[in-house]
Amino acid sequence: MPNIIKIKNLSFGYDDKQIFNKFNLEIEAGDWVSIIGPNSSGKSTLVRLLVGLACSNKAITVDTLMVNQEKIVEVRKRIGVIFDDLTNQFISDTVRDDIAFGLENLNYDIAEIHTRIMRIARELKIEHLLDADPQRLSGGEKQKVALAAILVMQPKIIILDEALAMLDTKEQREILNILKVLHEKRKLTVINITHNLEETLYGNRIIVLNKGKTVMEGKTLDVLKEERILTKLGLELPFMVDLSLKLNFYNLLDDIILDMDELITKLWPSK
């Protein structure tokens, strides 16, 4: 699959700190990549650079478009970002108007806007929320609205910048499942930046960052097997992976099993 995001020789920093130094990264179209790493590894800065909120100096290409002043509008049409800040991401007092915001900005006509809003509301099952105040919704509902607002623009790439951090487990699972369906149905590229390694199990690749450098990257389970490296970075393995690896160590198991019931059957096969 072709690379939808290509970062080559990226150097970026603020006055007092250099964050990236000749950094390279490639993401294939249609991948679901989890980017993990300790605080100040550069994860959030990367998001800003990808959507042009910070200057990457010709180092980043998105869908063959260079991320610079000239092409930034086209880049932003292709990428949708959901941030972690639940309070400060809504422009309007009603869900309906907030979802419409991006399309209004591009001067779409009213009929088209209406059709797209109704379609996405049906798909994400938020029709009953259309006239609600987004600020009064639960965390999970808020992020669903944020997702809807992005999807109406029909992006190719969706970036979650620690977007699930404030949600409880059930809400996190709900959003991830919705994304999974969309990822498969629309062949979206998903980039999930997170502290919670449980979320990485939804994706097919992991990139581990530390201090502006890639420590490790590869298929999800391959990366998660590297327990020692991850723990040294202060990262906590997903429960089932941790359990499986530890049981492997004690020769009680010889594989990584992600389903709890399946694991129990493997441990106690006779009953």
Next chain:
Amino acid sequence: MFNNFVLGKYYPADSLIHRMNSFNKLLCVLTFLIGIMIINQLILYIMLIIFTLIIIIISKVPFVLFLSGLKKMSILMAVVFLFELLFSFNVVSAFILVIRIILIVIYTSILTYTTTPNEITYAFEQLLSPLKAIKVPVTDLAFLLSLSLRFVPLTLEQANKILKSQASRGIDFKHSNIKGKIVALSSMLVPMIILSLKRAEKLADVMEVRLYGVEPTRTYYRLNKWTKEDNTIFTFHLGFLIVLIICEVVML
């Protein structure tokens, strides 16, 4: 100190006022404000009050929302009343001044209760559109106005939260004397300003990424179109204003 309901948040309902075109609403509010500024006879103010009450009833916005807002302003109004009394020795004029303030607040909040921020943005944009001829960034200004309005309740909620937080550090607004209240307020201002600035930054980022301002004009998706009802309502407001002016002149 700041309780759960704040003046100005959109209250969804199906009423004549809600269905009005937002630019028309703005024009009607301005007409009303002109009326308030012009008249001085007490009996005309009674008429204005009745008029306002009728509009509130038509709007289907619960009366309690207006009352709670006024309750918070009661100290301010008492102060205004006393000052005017001291300067003019005229109870009636002091009374009128307070009524003026109340009416202005209530009438403009009818606007914000029945109109979504997007519609208010549109209304301001229409109002300021003649300025486009001299290159004033009318859309940006309109957004500035409506986003500020939109975030007032949230900002006050945050102020409340910070006051509570400071209370648990010993700086309690509710249970303090005047000096304590002043200290509590000042310990809230710095965090509030910082939070507001951070919020502005984040919103600006979000708006930029969602392509605000990339096209010379933008669509307003949900807009109540100007209908015959709007014609009636506007004519009514204008007519009312003219009647008030005539009465004022006659009674002088």
Next chain:
Amino acid sequence: MEIIFNEVSYTYNIKTSLAQKAIDTVSCKIPRGNITGIIGPTGSGKTTLIELITALLNPHEGYIKLNKFKIENNKQISNINNLRSKLGLMFQFPEEQFFQPTVKKELEFGMKYFNYKLPEIDKRINQALKMVGLDESYLERNPFELSHGEKRKVALASILVFNPKVVILDEPTVGLDNRNKKRLVKLIRRLKLIYHKTIIIVSHDVDLLYVLADYIVALNKGKLVTSGSKYDVFSQEELLTNNNIDIPKVANFTNKVLKRQKIKLGNYCEINDLIKAIYRHV
């Protein structure tokens, strides 16, 4: 200090058309000297509960008893500063409340307001810093320039300067990465074991509470679902799931093994202990 809730109810915007009952006849006991976790889905009333404990709100029905203090409807507490000095409450994102240019000024603000003497102030600041594991070098630093984890420790220290008997934390680990989470957990444990404080933690991170807390109070829609020791509470799988409350993964595993294999692995909250138990029973 033991805290007793007796049939407490609280309604927002009471007697208006927008009334909302946030706490509905809740009775429970929060034991002294232990760590109690308050759990429940969003909107279950967790934050309201702790605002009731600290008398930021007065209950509309029932009362809350903290030693000799009784918080009930229509009764203004005469000695509220005395009560407040015994309770330390830290809200979510406490770093948002900073307003002084140095850590020292942040920490001494409350005490200066109450006219504490200078030597007392310095003593308490040093105590508080020790409790949170920060050294004196932090005193002259700008609180806005600290790291996430450090900010939170300073916020906690500003509560601890009053040496409260009860420390209440509202979502203390939200927004922290795993490293800082672990540090905060250690800190909270020390507050209990070394400084003998009663600690109440509101959190939706049940895995964290399973490791850290001793007792759990579970709420849903303002009502008490269950309360008790953490092992008792989290073994009530069906009750919790029906009330939209998460179950810690270790507890979930243990429950499943019990249900399916009829094997009792035992009460463990750490994964390493769980492994040893599995080893013994396979």
